[in-house]
Amino acid sequence: MNKAAIVGAGLSKFGKRGDVSLRELAAEAAVEAFKHAKNIEPRDIDAVFVSCAQPERLVVQSNVSPLIAEYLGVKPSRGAVRVEAACSSGGVALRLASAMIAGGYAENVLVLGVEKMHAAPREEVMTSLSIVADREWESIHGINAPAGFALVAQRHMHEYGTTEEQMGYVALKNHKNGEMNPKAMFRKRITIQEYADSPVISRPLKLYDCSPICDGAACVILTAAERARRYNDTPIIIEAIAQSTSGNTVSSLESLTTWPAMREAVSQAYRAAGVGPGDIDVAEVHDCFTIAEIVEYEELGFCEKGMGGRFVEDGQSDIGGRVAVNTSGGLKAKGHPIGATGVAQAVEIVFQLQGEAGKRQVGGAEIGLTHNLGGFAVNHVVGIYRRAT
Amino acid sequence: MTTPHIFKLEPNPSETKLKKFYETLREGRLTTTYCGKCSLTHWPPRMVCPNCMNEDLNWIELSGKGRLYAFTEVMDGAPLGMEDELPYIIGVVELDEGIRLLARIVDTKYGELRIGQRVVFTIKPRGDFAVLSFRPE
The missing domain is CATH 2.40.50.840 (OB fold (Dihydrolipoamide Acetyltransferase, E2P))
Structure with missing residues (x-):
């Protein structure tokens, strides 16, 4: 099978971007990705995947993939398509693009994740996030993203003794990392006291447990691994990218704190890449809420089940710890523009493995991992990346 | 100012095959579907059994x-x-x-x-x- 390699990676500035339209935001990331690569221009791209979760509701625009391709001057002779899988749209787009290359359906694929969430009134955004759940059976009760993960947090605290303070350490770490990322929405450290004093959103989750509503875009350019050196001196090989899904309602989940679909994707990815959790130097995981990152340490095998709170408290996920997690600032501090997130995770891993991550560089990083989650922990994409040797 | 939304989150009971569920719910009874073939109680209720594709399901009260x-x-x-x-x-x-x-x-x-x-x-x-x-x- 032809492995895909990333030869270009770019990110827009994340934040409240009232200064740009959706396509302009997308172009900021794409231009940076083409500059990051060499010998490749928009006309060399033959397929486009645009990851964008809810443009119909958030910017009142559908069919965004040809729209963005046109704006970038790409003529996708082998097709352009938008991918929607809620917050995991970006990871899914990356996986499908890799499959196109592996199957020989396209040569050079542009994967562009984008979301503009601040243009719509806040109530519209809240409704849009709520209907990621099952509208008829769950959204009608007023569930939103914080409430869904508040249920996870309460169960994790109940089953394993995880504390609010431990959740706070996830926020502190990711804000500390975000301070070193010029593209991050929040570039300031927070204290445990500020965390504790932040307003309650959905008990027990507070404001600083939650990733922000954000505008942003991320872009990677993929080609077959054997052609990759033409376009980048240090291509990043996608060793594996796996996806697994459960049903959408809470009724379909075995437990709120153990995520079998994530375990399945993790195990497929490790097996295909021939690595294990101890081999990962740097990981970008889906910290939409602090408790999610804690559960993810466990499901990725970075620590034992139930020990995720202790793992972060002990500094094991810090830069310089056992595995550096969310060096970009994660969704918490970098921001979470839904469609952009999964692609932005890959962008950070590319920069880390190329040694281009600046102040937040993980020394000697060789193998990276991404985990992108969709819905109320029902869809999971896990990618494993290695610098070409 | 709030942008008007077209759809309410609440389903219209006359636009689903689960009309019976909503009628009984309004009477204060909680019902769902049951597949006699595989002795399976469903939630949420549905028109086809996800275990055996049986469409001949019974309504039961929970x-x-x-x-x-x-x-x-x-x-x-x-x-x-x-x-x-x-x-x-x-x-x-x-x-x-x-x-x-x-x-x-x-x-x-x-x-x-x-x-x-x-x-x-x-x-x-x-x-x-x-x-x-x-x-x-």
Whole structure:
């Protein structure tokens, strides 16, 4: 099978971007990705995947993939398509693009994740996030993203003794990392006291447990691994990218704190890449809420089940710890523009493995991992990346 | 200023094959579908069994009794049309039949609830829609 390699990676500035339209935001990331690569221009791209979760509701625009391709001057002779899988749209787009290359359906694929969430009134955004759940059976009760993960947090605290303070350490770490990322929405450290004093959103989750509503875009350019050196001196090989899904309602989940679909994707990815959790130097995981990152340490095998709170408290996920997690600032501090997130995770891993991550560089990083989650922990994409040797 | 939304979150009972569910819900009865072929009680109710594709399903009434598996009080970020209900409690209830479902938890305070507590089914009106709810037993 032809492995895909990333030869270009770019990110827009994340934040409240009232200064740009959706396509302009997308172009900021794409231009940076083409500059990051060499010998490749928009006309060399033959397929486009645009990851964008809810443009119909958030910017009142559908069919965004040809729209963005046109704006970038790409003529996708082998097709352009938008991918929607809620917050995991970006990871899914990356996986499908890799499959196109592996199957020989396209040569050079542009994967562009984008979301503009601040243009719509806040109530519209809240409704849009709520209907990621099952509208008829769950959204009608007023569930939103914080409430869904508040249920996870309460169960994790109940089953394993995880504390609010431990959740706070996830926020502190990711804000500390975000301070070193010029593209991050929040570039300031927070204290445990500020965390504790932040307003309650959905008990027990507070404001600083939650990733922000954000505008942003991320872009990677993929080609077959054997052609990759033409376009980048240090291509990043996608060793594996796996996806697994459960049903959408809470009724379909075995437990709120153990995520079998994530375990399945993790195990497929490790097996295909021939690595294990101890081999990962740097990981970008889906910290939409602090408790999610804690559960993810466990499901990725970075620590034992139930020990995720202790793992972060002990500094094991810090830069310089056992595995550096969310060096970009994660969704918490970098921001979470839904469609952009999964692609932005890959962008950070590319920069880390190329040694281009600046102040937040993980020394000697060789193998990276991404985990992108969709819905109320029902869809999971896990990618494993290695610098070409 | 709020942008008008076209769709309400509440389903229109006349535009689903689950009309019977909503009719009985409004009468204060909690029902669902049951597949006689594989002795399987479904949640949510449905028109085809996900286990054997059987379309000849029976309606059964659930006990409406169970235990609170998890709960949260939503303080902020309500979807359109529910802003006035803030704060409200959402819980996952494990029915005695073994089904887990999401519902509103009513007639109580967050601080008075605990995991494992016994709860019983009730309904709360929202306009002409009956919201599936539970209250402490």
